[in-house]
Amino acid sequence: MEETTTLDIETLKEQYIPGPQSLHLQRAPVPNDVIYTVGLYGWRKRCLYFLLLLFLVTMIVNLALTVWIIKVMNLSTGGMGNLQLSQDGIRLEGFSEFLLPLYVKEIRSRRDSALVLRSERNVTLNVRNSQGHLTGQLTVGSDSVEAQCRRLEVRSRADGQPLFSADADEIRIGTRTFTVTGSEGAVFRHSVETPLIQSSASEELKLESPTRTLTMGAPRGVEVTSAHGALTVGGRKDLQLQSTEGEIILDAATVRLASLPLGVFAPEPPGRASPQPPPPPPAGQATYEVCVCPSGKLYLSPAASSSTCQAVSNICLWS
Template identity: 65%
Template sequence: MEQSDTLDIESLKITQEQFILASQSLHLQRPGSDAVYSVGLYGWRKRGLYFFLLLLLVTMIVNLALTVWIIKVMNFSVDGMGNLQLNKDGVRLEGISEFLLPVYVNEIQSRRDSLLFFRSEKNVTLNARNNQGQLTGQLTVVFSSSSACSSPSAGPEAVEAQCQRLEVRSRDGGRLLFTADEEEVIMTTEKFTITGTEGAVFGHSVETPLIQARASEDLKLESPTRTLTIEAPRGVEVSAAKGPLKVSSRKDLQLESTEGEILLDANTIQLVTLPVGIYTASPSQASQEQAIYEVCVCPSGKIYLSPAESSSTCQVMSNICLWS
């Protein structure tokens, strides 16, 4: 018994020594030693965290104050923002509205009791585009900067419209009044009135069934440097119901009818300053002696006077026709 007890004690000693050696090799602490671990933030880390929380709180307060200020200034409400109201039909603006960038809308309409104004310090342009974004029509009000410098209330310089076809309709939109395209300009109104002091200037031909002046004004057709031609497929009628009719020309005045006659219907027809077909040294002396003349026409169409006698003297005094 004593020998076995001695062997057990020895084996226990050996086991304890092996455990101590193994724990030392693994750098393990003994169960009896007291280890202290610090948990939390201390020093500059703690001060930095508190400063960050304080800065976040200040930012939230400033952000909340700015939000409240913006809501008060812009007058936000359930219906909209200030003068801007959101309705089922669209957007409604009250008062003067200013846009800094292009505005894309389907329809712009004013109130029934007010007008609609478009104002800009520069040009005002309205564009119409198709589904592919291509420009199909453009209306531009060109602003003149030179006129604005001379007068603050100066109006626009020009209004330009770029489109394939320009139409002007009546108030109800059913009747077409004016049409313009690349080929022609058509006016379907009953009367076209020009009130300018200088009248109207046409660079090319004008086709119209009637040219008439006002009741208290004169009608004047003139071409200062070129030929004035009036023609019609069936006939041309020139009449002055309550006044004289005057036709003057610097060179030749030609009245021509291809298949009809030329009718001069008046109580008195005066042809002044016609040449006298007579061989005299002094035509004035002959005109004083002769009181009655007859009107003669040359084959070329030239008209002259011949002294009236018992028979016609046109053939005798045909020197005018020979010289013409």
């Protein structure tokens, strides 16, 4: 019979499981001459100093540039140099140069000086609507002034009445008189409508059409008057006075018809009338009769006890 071994549990615990006092570990002794310090050393320290120096130099340069800009631009609490800021807007003193477009609501000068806009090429003022479309433009160039708009008006400073207006349909001049001082006068390519054409007191008034016909017409009549001098109406060819429904009245103290041809009373039949010019009147003949041909031509005929005008006169036949 085999022998049995009895295990004592308490004995095993004492052999393999240490007690509480055996769990405390003993630390190694630390020598007194070892000191641990905290900080940056080596390349980290040099980089930090370099960054601090760079920031310091940058700050000094920025400060110097700021002072230089303030000195050059003459900056102050009221503005910048010739530019002054106020509640009403911006005020510029002296000459100002703009390199880019300028958008403002109003430009005006001081009360004691004029406003001058100067450019090496031209000065252009543009007006645009809310959509940005161009509605008006004024261009002042070296040899011309151009205005592009629907209607151009020039008004009087005193009462604001329009002095000149122009659009696509007509041009109006609102002044009391329109004076042309050119030596050649005024040239009109088309018709002119005006209530009065008058020259100055010391000059002559001349209406001329060198190559075409000069026509004057009005629904209530045309009046040609020379108050202080002679009135001359001349033409290279025929001069026609025509009235369709009225009369032609020559009202003057003396009506003179110069250079009228002289006719001769011819009792012979018309077939024997001589086509040659009539002989000069006798020396004692001083009275003549004014005759009118059927064609309307006037001629003189020696006056007698009865009329000597003949429709078959040599003047009427051969004229």
